[in-house]
Every structure is written in structure tokens, then in C-alpha cells.
Amino acid sequence: MGNVLLQYATVLMLAIFVGIEIIAKVPSILHTPLMSGSNAIHGVILVGSMLILGGATTNLQEILGFLAVILATLNVVGGFVVTDRMLEMFKPKAKPAAKKEEVAQ
């Protein structure tokens, strides 16, 4: 038991460092999409919600688990869709004006 906990603590510690390192150099224009994207990632609680509902043995557990699945799905789906919508705006656009100039030259 103690051993397992230690293993989880190791994973936790490493994840902390990765989490900090990975976003250290993000330009401020991407702060909002980054927040939204990480918001979607913690939607992984859906996996936890599924395990809870899947193991429910009483009505109370069933109700709580069912609610958790709904809320977590909202988090995952909403999070990814909103982020994608934000990032859609950053895609490099074809510039018709610039192309015309090239042709003219």
C-alpha cells in the first residue's frame, strides 16, 4: 500500500515539473487558448466518473455517478470545442491580395 502511494507521488512530482516547463515560454496571445485547452484536458475526470458509475452498488452512488458523467462530459466536449473555435482564428489565412501581387510580378 505504502509502495503504491509512493509510486503515485513520483508520478505527481514529475507531472508538476512537466506542467511548469511546458508552458514557460508561451506568448501572451495564446494564454486564453492554453487555459481553455487545459480546461478540456482536466475533463479526463470523465474516466473517473465512468469508473465510479460502473462500480456503483447503491442508488445514491448511481445517482451521484450519473451526475458526474454528465458534468464531466460537458467539461470534455465543451472544452475541446471552445478551444478549437478559438484556435480556428489563428490558422494562417490565404492572402488573395498578396497572391495577386506575385502574379503581377
Add this chain to the structure above:
Amino acid sequence: MSRETLIDLLYLFSATTFVLALKGLGSPKRARQGNMVAAFGMLVAIVATFFKYVDGHHLYHVPLMLLGMFIGLIVAVPVARFVKMTAMPQLVAIFNGVGGGAASLVSITEFVHIKSTHPATYVTLEVLLGVLIGTVSFAGSAIAFAKLQELMTGRPVTYPGQQVINGIVGLASVAVIVTILVTASEPLLWVLLALAFVLGVIFVLPIGGADVPVLISLLNAFTGLAVAASGFTLGSNLLIVAGTLVGASGILLTRLMSKAMGRSLANVLFSAFGSNVTASGATDRADGRSVRSGTPEDIAILLGFASRVVFVPGYGLAVSQGQHVLRELAEVLEEKGIEVFYGIHPVAGRMPGHMNVLLAEANVPYEQLVEMDEANSELQTADVCLVVGANDTVNPAATDDKTSPIYGMPIIHADLAENVVFLKRSMRPGFAGIENELLYNPKTTLVFGDAKDTLTKMVAAVKAN
């Protein structure tokens, strides 16, 4: 290979995609791809989970599970797709809040489950932390949503002894956690839940509307930590990794965001910033100075003679939905050979980068958007600085007035330009509630009215000249 090993390998794959996604989200080119990668990893994890065994049996209640997912899906997709871009921050708040709620429910259910199967077992700390942090995030996000959606006042809500009361509720929560650890009492779990809910609400109340985005980022990190706590409870490395990644990067992001406003995180959270409204909202002041106002046609002539113009857009532009007309104005000016830039303050709009998103939506070319530092050097040689719906981000009090609450915030120095034009709805102060000296500067002309209307008139007038 056993079934469980295979599932764990798939989880490892998912965790890897999350790391790659966060990395991708840090660069404009790969950001969208990064988000897709994470979504794919998430799908893999969810599908794999259906095949998992819990307590030695297949998952129970699979139809109910699918129903729950279906409900979540049909609500989330249209909301996320069709809500206006200006409402993006509150949308992130609400999707974060439900995640916190889910993490809290997972921990509560696990507690109840443990008690129902092994009544004598003592619970461990992480279950209770999951409940506490998840619920704080849920309740806090709900209040943040209400503030941004203007269901309640965006101003800080303060009352005497606020810090003391918050401190007491916080300490009471800790005391209840300790008691549950010692006595393993189930009824006390519901007390903890109630306390956490209250704590989430009172923690957010004194934070002003302008600071709510920073708060959302912090609550986002909280939800991540609550998910990591559930990961400990359920023995899931995937949840620990994903939750911790979000928790750690979220806390760093929160600090970066408050730094962009020239403030410390503690100042953002605890100073009830913006509660002392110093501005009078009148066009004449006691010292006899008054503002100069002009018509859109006057400004059109001014712009027509300029050779370099810098636009400084703010949230007011987005509210009036004037982005498209502003772009039209830029195009009209460029046809006349006038250089146009958009100077973007890092916290213009409601969240860092929000303005870039709003302008990109209006098809403003990416190259015309310049960040604050570059905007300030462009402004030195600019003939006109057109401030559209912004206020605090160009307020010279941030550099001149040590007593000002926004002192120290980096600003766009609109006053460097030859002429400054403000498009404003009224003399009301900005989101932070602070008077702006620049409005009284002799260089400055104000045009009152809805930004979109004014811009439309200006486009017509520039075309006619």
C-alpha cells in the same frame, strides 16, 4: 498481454497526447493541431475505460453511462459552437466549473462506496481534498460566470470583516477534514461539502470583474488538482498525470496573467481591486478642465491627413460588435496609402489574447496586429491613435500616479501619438473604475456614441473625402 495491461498502455498513450497538446498550445502554428491531438487521446482513454474491470466485474450501468454522455454531448456542442465570441470567458468558466463538480462527485461517491462496502475503513486525505478543491472550483466558477454574464454586479462585493470570515470558513473546512480523518464520520462529509461550497462563493465575491479571467485560470488549476486527487483515490495514473499537468501549468499561467497586468497574484485575489470608484463620470471637473469632443466626420478628416494610424481596440469594441467595421475603416485608409496597425494590449478584452481572437474573427490580417511594446514604438511616429472602447489599458495613471490602483501596469502609450481619439460610449470609467487623465489631454478628442455606429459614419466620411 493481459487486458488490464493493454488498457494501461492506452492510458499511457493518452497521457502522452496531453503533454504534447499542452506543448503544441504554446505555439500559434501548432496550437490547433495540439488541441486535436488531446481530443483524440481523450477519446482513446474513454473508449478503453468501457473495457475496464472495477472490483473484479465489468462496468455496471453502461446504458446509463451512455445516456449521461449523450446528455452532456447534446448540451455542450451547441453551447460551445454558437455562444458569441465575446462571451468566451464565461463559457470557459462554466466548463471548468462542471469539471470541478464532477471531480468532487467522484470523490464523494468513492467515499460513500468505501463506507458501504467496508464501514470500518478510515478514509484517506486525498478523497477529502478532492471534495474540497473540486467543490470550491465548482462554486467559484459559478460566481465567476454570474459576474461575467452580468447576472450580478461585476464590482467586488465587500463587507466588513470579509478576510476574517473567509479565514474562519477556510479553517473550519480544515478542521472538518481532520475530524473525518480521525473519526471516519460519514455525516461530516456533507458538512465539508457545504463548507467548501460557501468557501468557493465567498472567495470569489471580492474579486472585481476585470480580474475574473485571472481567477478563472486559477480555478482551472484547482480543478486540475481535484482531478489529480481523484486519481490518487481511484488509483489511476492517467488522472494523476492529466490533473497535475493542468494544476501546475494552470498556476504558472495564472501568475503570468497577473504579471501581464503588473500585479501580484495575491493583489489580484485579496485586494478587492476596483471597489473604490474614483471617477466622477462628468465631462467637466472641479478644476475647470473639460474634455473636447468631435463628430465622426471631424475624425475622418483627421485620419485622411494622417500617414500612420494606430488603433487601440478594447472590450467596448467587442461589445458593440464593431470589429468588422473597424477592419473596413483600416482597409479604406490603406487604400489611401495610410499605414494602419492595431496595438494589442496583453489584457485587452476580457482575457489575455481575447482581443486577438475577436479581431481574427473579423478577418483582420495577422501582420497588422502588433503587441504592446511594438505598438509603443510605432506610436512615437504615429499621427493618430484611435482608441476604440479601451480605457484602462491606455491610462497614463499606470505610469504617472503612484496612488493609482493600476500603478505599475504596463500600458499602451496612446499619448505618444500626435493626436489621440477616443471612441467612447460615455464618460463612465473603464472596467477597473479609475479616472483616465488622457481624456483631458489637449491632444485628445472624444467621440461619444456606440463604437460601431461611429465607425460606420467614419468609414462613409473617409470614403467621401
